[in-house]
């Protein structure tokens with residue numbers, strides 16, 4: 001069968017923006033900025049994105065386009081012995097998707113109950129069994145998407161949802177900036193505290209966030225690149241990265257003015273999206289409408305990211321074992337639901353915990369943080385050191401000085417930074 005292809009470069013870019021823009025931009029980025037030096041955080045963050053994230057994005061796309069296949073078979077074609085590494089990365093993506101869909105389900109439920117005018121309280125909601133139903137619904141939504149194929153499913157989803165997301169975002173920014181707490185909120189969010197830049201923890205947070213937000217290092221872009229025929233990878237990756245940054249920055253402009261208007265604690269960290277912000281919506285005028293829009297926007301962002309993750313194991317089954325798309329999707333969907341189940345149950349009355357940590361938090365740490373970094377490390381080493389230079393050059397418009405500088409970054413810079421981030425994350429938990 002002929003390989004599927006994006007309908008156009010724009011379709012590919014939108015799908016990749018859909019993958020990159022997710023819960024990480026709208027919820028995680030603002031609170032990490034707030035906690036790590038405000039505007040000053042943008043210095044390490046932009047360095048992380050452009051100097052290290054972008055080269056890895058380009059490398060992944062180049063591997064995908066050059067080998068014309070998804071991660072496991074691409075790794076196998078680079079060298080037989082890397083097959084297992086490819087499979088390991090597929091496993092990590094699947095494990096991340098399992099708990100990511102649980103959070104996507106929470107978001108959907110929040111949107112639903114805000115729309116009904118009866119917002120839920122976090123503890124009461126997650127303590128019930130309702131999250132299971134919304135987890136299943138979110139899973140079904142990505143299942144139906146990916147089952148429909150690259151162009152008709154994944155690309156089409158982003159073609160609709162990215163514009164919707166942008167319109168809601170711009171509307172919410174405009175509204176937030178007219179609220180009484182706008183000035184204070186923005187001051188907290190963006191006024192730079194440069195003394196924080198001497199703290200290595202801030203840099204480690206920036207690198208972790210950058211790689212997570214770009215959806216890089218997990219074979220998604222290898223898979224997406226395998227459906228791409230032409231166009232400059234540098235240019236396309238830059239467009240995707242810039243869109244990813246802009247949406248994250250704008251999301252903070254929505255959140256902090258509202259939090260300050262309602263007089264809540266802006267450094268609520270992880271609780272920001274699910275506790276502080278809903279409380280803020282309940283206190284301000286038009287809060288129900290705004291809350292519904294906010295969580296719908298977050299749901300759109302999460303869904304397109306989740307679909308891109310699901311495509312990785314599905315494409316691997318299709319390319320390595322010759323499964324037809326529909327059968328592969330059904331099988332992977334069933335496995336993902338099982339993998340996500342412990343996370344879905346972790347806050348319910350069953351209280352699934354390991355050593356006192358809810359399973360979901362543990363999954364986020366083990367797979368979403370450590371696993372993701374290790375996966376990125378593997379991709380940069382296999383692609384940077386073992387794929388022939390001529391093959392990479394053929395994908396990135398030749399081997400001029402720019403490309404050579406990029407290769408140095410990919411071979412030395414990216415693995416070194418990922419290693420430092422990995423060690424930093426270990427110590428944060430141990431220490």
Ligand code: PHE
Pocket residue numbers: 019020021022023024025212213214215216218220305306308309
């Ligand atoms: N980039 C997505 C976000 O910001 C999350 C994600 C991570 C998606 C890894 C795919 C792979 O939410």
